[in-house]
Amino acid sequence: NAGVTQTPKFQVLKTGQSMTLQCAQDMNHNSMYWYRQDPGMGLRLIYYSASEGTTDKGEVPNGYNVSRLNKREFSLRLESAAPSQTSVYFCASSGQSNTGELFFGEGSRLTVL
């Protein structure tokens, strides 16, 4: 049972380069999320998608775009990477039950030089 799968797991970029982080879930969940994790700051929500066809900004959306490609997939794009975007990125999903549990991928470690 794969759960939430993120690719790539590691990436090094130069300032100004672009890249897309991919996320897919196989649990038939409606909602998907992108968080970033930085030391001493916990996890902060970048964007989320409550259901297929909708996306909304979270706490720290600047410099990012997202696409909810279908119910399974939710991608995060950095159009012009900056060193401040060096972080570990986590994708998560949640189901219809509204109990609040998020299921997380294993993370993507991004370094911007």
Next chain:
Amino acid sequence: AQSVTQLGSHVSVSEGALVLLRCNYSSSVPPYLFWYVQYPNQGLQLLLKYTSAATLVKGINGFEAEFKKSETSFHLTKPSAHMSDAAEYFCAVSSGQGAQKLVFGQGTRLTINP
């Protein structure tokens, strides 16, 4: 708006000792509260959650937490620490409505001394 404060970014206990990780929250609506654990180089996994049922919540691996509305707290405890408990622990809050936009605390790194 909702927020979470975890008291202590690092906690160190001896194997077999009590584990106490502190979490205080702020919420304008009745909160849903969660504790997640993150082992090195892994994603987060749910330890336990409070969703307005019993105030004492039991989770996996012998952990439990008590919701205290008067103190706006949701502290995590385990009677006897094990070496395998070494990890980072995150407290989180949500409104429980619609998409589960969890707000996380800063995290507490738990170290177990032999």
